[in-house]
Amino acid sequence: MDRRDFIKKAATLALLAPLAKFEAFAAPATTVPGLVDKQSSLREGPQVARRPYKDTGLTVPLMGMGMMRLPTRGGKADIDYEATEKIIARAMRAGMNYFDTAWFYHDGQSEICAGKILSKYPRDSYYLASKMPCRALRTEADVERIFNEQLRKCKVEYFDFYLMHALNARLWKRSQELHVYEFLKKQQAAGKIRLLGFSFHDSYEVLREIANAKEWDFCQIQLNYLDWKAYHSKEQYEILTRRGIPAIIMEPLKGGRLASIRPEAEAILRKERPNDTPASWAFRFVGSLPNVLLMLSGMTKIEHMEENIKTLSPFEPLTEKERLVMAEAFGKDAVDTVPCTACEYCLPCPASVGIPTVFRIYNRYKSTGDKALFQKEMSELDNGQHGAKSCIACGACLKKCPQKIQIPTWMATIAREQK
Ligand code: SF4
Ligand code: SF4
Structure with a gap:
């Protein structure tokens, strides 16, 4: 050691x-x-x-x-x-x-x-x-x-x-x-x-x-x-x-x-x-x-x-x-990820962003480094969920998140990293 x-x-x-x-x-x-x-x-x-x-x-x-x-x-x-x-x-x-x-x-x-x-x-x-x-x-x-x-x-x-x-x-x-x-x-x-x-x-x-x-x-x-x-x-x-x-x-x-x-x-x-x-x-x-x-x-x-x-x-x-x-x-x-617990309190999002799903995919990307999988998963969201790019930064989710996650800021970061 x-x-x-x-x-x-x-x-x-x-x-x-x-x-x-x-x-x-x-x-x-x-x-x-x-x-x-x-x-x-x-x-x-x-x-x-x-x-x-x-x-x-x-x-x-x-x-x-x-x-x-x-x-x-x-x-x-x-x-x-x-x-x-x-x-x-x-x-x-x-x-x-x-x-x-x-x-x-x-x-x-x-x-x-x-x-x-x-x-x-x-x-x-x-x-x-x-x-x-x-x-x-x-x-x-x-x-x-x-x-x-x-x-x-x-x-x-x-x-x-x-x-x-x-x-x-x-x-x-x-x-x-x-x-x-x-x-x-x-x-x-x-x-x-x-x-x-x-x-x-x-x-x-x-x-x-x-x-x-x-x-x-x-x-x-x-x-x-x-x-x-x-x-x-x-x-x-x-x-x-x-x-x-x-x-x-x-x-x-x-x-x-x-x-x-x-x-x-x-x-x-x-x-x-x-x-x-x-x-x-x-x-x-x-x-x-x-x-x-x-x-x-x-x-x-x-x-x-x-x-x-x-x-x-x-x-x-x-x-x-x-x-x-x-x-x-x-x-x-313990890498730098979004501390989302998938409680879904932030939903529904007026722009149909699948907030916890997006964070789950992003967190996995951050821990595995697999960008191709990240981009694939983000382009294949199901159940009518939209990705980070759809966030209109309305802020409606901010008050509802018990983890106090800066959701629209993260969505902008994730949308940038998706490119
Ligand atoms: S800030 Fe973005 S993620 Fe949050 S409710 Fe508005 S559109 Fe949805
Ligand atoms: S309210 Fe916060 S912790 Fe719960 S799913 Fe939404 S972003 Fe994640």
Whole structure:
């Protein structure tokens, strides 16, 4: 190992030190009416590892199924029910009985899908999470109307986990004006919400302010290997841990980015564990954090579900040596790309630019250097999506992107590089 490598590895170990620091973490007790442990009714074969929720007796699977990226038959709202039903049945057999939907997902169809499919299972065999769409609220009356509509769409009488969706400084202020938290606390007292939290996209200073402002049962943050430092996930995780708020993790693969890495980076991982994929390493990084209650993963194919079940049954935390291997592999892969997580909040674009698709193609080009493939993929966008050249720089997407990506500026850069 030369001096540069040594310094790089030492710095990485320092970066990952907090993984070990919280091993003695124990969240304070909580008592919530109606909070009972739920196990899948269909358990069969290897079971996904579970984590306890404080000392309530409730356990959840270490991974939940995100219903933001379900299989479709083309359009975003055209969910492939047959494929989704198979994936959910497989999840239930493996004990992965946590499902996360939201008002906005699949243009409103995700909650309906959750209701239609999950209502075939006993209500005490699965956890359902949904979210108050804070950016859609115009009046205080909207809060109650939407909440009741969500219960109806999901065909349930209560949500196990309920979140104020995608809070940032602006939406937190707006939600306070509309007394959203107070309304939701009343629903919790009435048994319509078991655990109340929020999902979050902003700076860690804002997270600290919101976490300290109210009592929260959990919080959902973006955390993955690449964002640990770049997106200040480390600081966010530590704020929650100090406050005793269990963390639910979104984007553990950074929108799929960590599942598909450069061949030379993957070779480093395969040398250590030949049968493990880059995605499994990324999940193990997140699951090794003791204050992580659960991580979410969107699984559009049954193969994704099978691979995730394999990673989590049983779950093996990363060893010190594996952390170094991971640093070496993903460090090689951390090139200057657009930090897009493919959440699609920026869509629709008035010029039909397929924003996340364009970023995905561009990111791959930046990590492989294959310009011919980049130009080919950009000229073959499907489903009516247009490329970077079509961006008219209207700025409509800017306010909607939780990652604060300067989308029109990137589109101009990508259009230039396409030549
Ligand atoms: S700035 Fe470009 S990408 Fe963004 S909404 Fe407008 S046209 Fe679409
Ligand atoms: S550009 Fe931003 S809003 Fe659009 S998909 Fe990517 S991360 Fe999401």
